[in-house]
Amino acid sequence: MTDSNRIPSSGERRWKQHEHHSRARLWLLLAAGLAAGTGILFYLMDMMSVDPEYEAKLARQARLLLITSLMLGLFCLGMWRWAARSVLGATVTALLGFVAFIAINAAIDPFTLVHGLVTKVILSAALISSIREALAARAGARTP
16 A cells, blocks of 8 residues: 555544644734734834824824724734634634724725735735635544
């Protein structure tokens, strides 16, 4: 019997499932760091380029962006903690929360759709990768 035809042992299946589970949680942790880190970075960039004429309005918008980005980071961090018990539920909830975050920000200020577009794409890719890893972990758990 060749290695490709060999049926993996239950220990090998559990290890593979654990690897996928760990990677899914890692993607959630990276998403939390990316959301908070880019929020801080954009805040600092906005505060350095504030025109004195529009200072109050722009500073308020910059603070709002910082607060919402930090809240998204904390939300993803909470999903990372929850993923220890339910990885698929946490990853799907994180993606839905992120989409809701974008929609609410766009309803308040449509400019936010294009502001940080690259970050939104990267964060979406990280959350989708997390879901893929969670599904792979779930499939590994169901393999006889």
